[in-house]
Amino acid sequence: MSALTVRQVRRRYLTLYGLRWLPTGLMIPVMILLMQERGLSLPQIGLVGAAQGLLVLALELPTGGLADALGRRPVLLAAGVLNLASLALFAVADSFALFFLVWALQGIYRALDSGPLESWYVDATLAADPEAEYERGLGYAGAVIGGAIGAGALLSGGLVALGPIGPVSALTVPVLAAILAQAAALVALLVLLVERRPATGVAALRASVVEAPRMIGQAVGLLRRSRVLLALVAVELFWGFGMITFESLLPVRLAEVVGDPERAAALLGPANSAAWIASAAGAALTPLLLRWPGAAPGAALLRILQGVTVVGMGLFAGPVGVLVAYLACYTVHGASNPLHSGLLHRQVDGPYRTSVLSLNSMMAQPAGALGGVALTALAAATSVGTAMVVGAVVLAVAAPLYLPAWRAGRQRAADPATPPAVPEPTAPQAAGR
Numbered sequence: 001m002s003a004l005t006v007r008q009v010r011r012r013y014l015t016l017y018g019l020r021w022l023p024t025g026l027m028i029p030v031m032i033l034l035m036q037e038r039g040l041s042l043p044q045i046g047l048v049g050a051a052q053g054l055l056v057l058a059l060e061l062p063t064g065g066l067a068d069a070l071g072r073r074p075v076l077l078a079a080g081v082l083n084l085a086s087l088a089l090f091a092v093a094d095s096f097a098l099f100f101l102v103w104a105l106q107g108i109y110r111a112l113d114s115g116p117l118e119s120w121y122v123d124a125t126l127a128a129d130p131e132a133e134y135e136r137g138l139g140y141a142g143a144v145i146g147g148a149i150g151a152g153a154l155l156s157g158g159l160v161a162l163g164p165i166g167p168v169s170a171l172t173v174p175v176l177a178a179i180l181a182q183a184a185a186l187v188a189l190l191v192l193l194v195e196r197r198p199a200t201g202v203a204a205l206r207a208s209v210v211e212a213p214r215m216i217g218q219a220v221g222l223l224r225r226s227r228v229l230l231a232l233v234a235v236e237l238f239w240g241f242g243m244i245t246f247e248s249l250l251p252v253r254l255a256e257v258v259g260d261p262e263r264a265a266a267l268l269g270p271a272n273s274a275a276w277i278a279s280a281a282g283a284a285l286t287p288l289l290l291r292w293p294g295a296a297p298g299a300a301l302l303r304i305l306q307g308v309t310v311v312g313m314g315l316f317a318g319p320v321g322v323l324v325a326y327l328a329c330y331t332v333h334g335a336s337n338p339l340h341s342g343l344l345h346r347q348v349d350g351p352y353r354t355s356v357l358s359l360n361s362m363m364a365q366p367a368g369a370l371g372g373v374a375l376t377a378l379a380a381a382t383s384v385g386t387a388m389v390v391g392a393v394v395l396a397v398a399a400p401l402y403l404p405a406w407r408a409g410r411q412r413a414a415d416p417a418t419p420p421a422v423p424e425p426t427a428p429q430a431a432g433r
Helices: 006-027 030-035 041-069 072-093 098-115 115-126 135-162 173-192 201-225 225-243 243-259 263-285 286-291 294-315 320-344 352-381 385-394 401-412
Strands: none
Touching: 006 072, 006 115, 006 135, 006 173, 030 041, 030 115, 030 201, 030 243, 030 263, 041 243, 041 352, 041 401, 072 098, 072 115, 072 173, 098 115, 135 173, 135 263, 135 294, 173 320, 201 294, 225 294, 225 352, 225 385, 225 401, 243 263, 243 294, 243 320, 243 352, 243 385, 263 286, 263 320, 286 294, 286 320, 294 320, 294 385, 294 401, 352 385
8 A cells, every 4th residue: 555656546546437338338229129129118117226226225234334444445446346246137137036136236335335435546545645636536426436437327328239149139138248247356355445444353344233223323413413414415315206207217217319329328328428528517617606696595495407408308209309308317317417416515524524424314315216117107108208207206396495504604604603504522422434
């Protein structure tokens, strides 16, 4: 660890981060359409997707202790192996039970994968230079994820356009490419991520398991102490539910207007790539939005605007209109994320910070699971467009939940001595990651 310079640590982090998200980019354009091709109905797809969200919800906080106890490297390796297994199973799954198992494995993988790589980067950077500014690397990571997912989605669309390879259907080819990409990510992880293993790993693991229920109770207790924080976390519930519209229903909607699932998948490759570029462009607007109309009012307006873009995806008649609305939706999505995260950071200080961020992330999981079940069932019973409009309304009605943060911001501006919503603890606090 100490032999690495700050620049080497950053380079390794960004390389591993890009390789981690490349398989996701390959899968995004085809995973819903492939499950339909294998015989699953939209309600069944919603149910199998719920397995991931519920498992991430259950394991998010406990796996933080696991990473700290055993080390980030072994946890990331275990996560990568699980992802490889889930992708291999996805390539051959042809029943509801097998796809349910795929998404259950994905849930465990996501819980294990959430946080350790970033934690390793920060610790390794500070080990190389205690005065180093690691924020630059975290900022670069935002561009890397967009590039990796965009490149993967573009490659996925190209592979689908090439058509089937022997007995392998066109929609399955990107899954095989994702398997190869994940195998390469595992090899890179073994080579590039160097870590000093803790000497008391077993004892620390036992302690973390015992500590997990108290950590969860303390994290939930934060919401009782801050009305502003409660409102911000509640936004994530609406957001997680509504995101199903453009993450899961958009491929089905595009296939509907195009009239051919394989052609729709081919279009989704470049469309997803462009969407992540649009998301990065939206994030670049953050300084302007902070100046006017401000963080909380801007976040509220963007929630409403994102609902409008989703309505466009659900109601526009042709593929051009649907894709334009999709790109607009991701532009708003990219602009919304930094504002929401910034508002969370302003409400908390000290060792509570990572617990709050984990709690915020957790809230999207059950909401996404519920949205996946409810909106896919509604789409099957009525139409995909109707389900997207309902999801759009759910996204937009979260806007008033930013009002408490707006009032708190005005009060803090008037009185700079106003403390954060969650005060510093008076005793040591076990934080999530």
